Amino acid sequence: MNEDSARHLAGVPEGGAQPQEDLVGLLHRVARGDERAYEQVYDRMSPPVYGLVRRILRDPAQSEEVAQEVMVEVWRSACRYDEHRGSPQAWTMTLAHRRAVDRVRSDQAGRDREARAAAVGDGSPYDEVEEEATGRLERERVRRCLETLTELQRQAVRLAYYGGYTYREVAKLLSSPLGTVKTRMRDGLIRLRDCLGVEW
Amino acid sequence: MPRLRQDLHTLAGAYALNALPEDELRRFEEHLARCESCVQEVRGMAETAALLGEAASRTPPERMRARVLEEVSRTRQLAPAETRMASPRSWWSRWGGAWALAACLAAVLALGGAVVWQQSRIGELEEKERQIAAVLSAPDAEVAGAEPAEGVAVTAVSSQSRGALVLSVQGLEPLDGQDYQLWLADPDGSVRSAGLLEVASDGEVDPLLAGGIGDAEGIAVTVEPEGGSDQPTSEPMMQMPLEG
Numbered sequence: 001m002n003e004d005s006a007r008h009l010a011g012v013p014e015g016g017a018q019p020q021e022d023l024v025g026l027l028h029r030v031a032r033g034d035e036r037a038y039e040q041v042y043d044r045m046s047p048p049v050y051g052l053v054r055r056i057l058r059d060p061a062q063s064e065e066v067a068q069e070v071m072v073e074v075w076r077s078a079c080r081y082d083e084h085r086g087s088p089q090a091w092t093m094t095l096a097h098r099r100a101v102d103r104v105r106s107d108q109a110g111r112d113r114e115a116r117a118a119a120v121g122d123g124s125p126y127d128e129v130e131e132e133a134t135g136r137l138e139r140e141r142v143r144r145c146l147e148t149l150t151e152l153q154r155q156a157v158r159l160a161y162y163g164g165y166t167y168r169e170v171a172k173l174l175s176s177p178l179g180t181v182k183t184r185m186r187d188g189l190i191r192l193r194d195c196l197g198v199e200w
Numbered sequence: 201m202p203r204l205r206q207d208l209h210t211l212a213g214a215y216a217l218n219a220l221p222e223d224e225l226r227r228f229e230e231h232l233a234r235c236e237s238c239v240q241e242v243r244g245m246a247e248t249a250a251l252l253g254e255a256a257s258r259t260p261p262e263r264m265r266a267r268v269l270e271e272v273s274r275t276r277q278l279a280p281a282e283t284r285m286a287s288p289r290s291w292w293s294r295w296g297g298a299w300a301l302a303a304c305l306a307a308v309l310a311l312g313g314a315v316v317w318q319q320s321r322i323g324e325l326e327e328k329e330r331q332i333a334a335v336l337s338a339p340d341a342e343v344a345g346a347e348p349a350e351g352v353a354v355t356a357v358s359s360q361s362r363g364a365l366v367l368s369v370q371g372l373e374p375l376d377g378q379d380y381q382l383w384l385a386d387p388d389g390s391v392r393s394a395g396l397l398e399v400a401s402d403g404e405v406d407p408l409l410a411g412g413i414g415d416a417e418g419i420a421v422t423v424e425p426e427g428g429s430d431q432p433t434s435e436p437m438m439q440m441p442l443e444g
Contacts, residue, residue, distance in 0.1 A: 046264065047260065
């Protein structure tokens with residue numbers, strides 16, 4: 001679909017310096033210990049990191065703590081980032097998701113599955129009352145693409161990604177067979193990928 | 201196990217969403233190590249998932265910035281060398297003589313914090329490394345170990361289904377003008393070469409991948425003139441039966 005998003009993801013500049021272009025370069029500088037470059041990476045990536053972690057964990061204090069860990073991890077392991085293997089965003093968000101989910105899964109005892117499932121909400125990426133300006137366009141685009149999924153695809157994707165559930169838990173929550181849930185996650189993501197114009 | 205394979209393939213979505221329980225995560229990653237198309241698919245899905253994440257963007261509390269920058273200023277970064285976790289040299293040397301197949305797999309497939317990341321790494325292993333990973337992760341992989349001399353540890357992982365074995369040796373003295381050669385012993389009593397061990401000056405030995413093991417019943421290592429021989433010319437310094 002739209003070329004902008006593809007470029008955004010591939011980090012390919014066109015007709016001048018795009019912010020995307022230097023996030024890759026910035027991470028390389030960070031890998032060499034450049035703290036100023038890191039500040040820019042922080043400013044760029046901390047809202048998505050904090051937003052995702054908070055979306056999964058809900059609790060503001062815990063989210064802040066985990067987001068902080070993730071951002072320090074970006075500094076620590078910047079040398080592991082390789083632009084041939086994915087965008088800086090994907091790399092960072094993978095770190096963030098993993099950390100947040102580790103926290104959720106290690107905290108099984110204090111976790112009320114049903115309540116959390118309900119709290120995942122209607123499946124929009126951002127469902128709090130105080131809608132923020134940050135990333136509004138991206139959010140709109142993602143929301144539109146999520147709407148192109150079937151109900152089961154959308155639920156499966158959102159419970160896994162925003163809810164931090166394993167696919168087995170998702171199957172229970174949705175009272176669907178495991179095989180169906182696996183398949184819906186895969187074809188749901190494929191449909192989303194195509195709708196969002198991801199080119200990898 | 202065709203059913204398992206197909207099953208595994210459909211896990212790509214759950215994997216990209218970080219929704220696999222621990223045991224299945226490991227199995228899927230073993231599968232990924234041998235499936236380039238899956239790596240590609242997972243990559244696109246991981247980018248897609250990242251967009252879902254970015255869509256949840258939210259301004260963090262202002263105080264977090266100062267805290268992170270402060271912590272960063274006193275946090276040591278990983279050395280670039282550590283990024284090669286998936287290279288055979290590091291996984292073989294990491295585990296030393298104390299061997300278990302599970303252990304080497306864990307090292308190969310260790311999660312360095314980023315699931316997909318590690319994965320794309322494995323997807324880009326050199327051909328030899330890929331074949332090594334395939335042997336190590338084969339369902340019928342057999343591990344055999346020996347300590348032919350003090351301080352020398354030999355480990356062979358063989359897989360009938362892959363028709364190959366991987367030999368790891370540690371503690372060998374580098375030779376001058378001679379080579380260590382690996383031999384396969386066939387049931388009919390004949391012996392054939394399976395290649396030379398490359399010993400670096402620091403004693404580090406690259407894992408040796410030997411294909412076409414067929415029905416070989418055992419392996420042996422001898423010291424041969426530089427470049428190796430057609431048939432062994434000295435007593436084996438080490439020999440070991442292969443399970444099978």
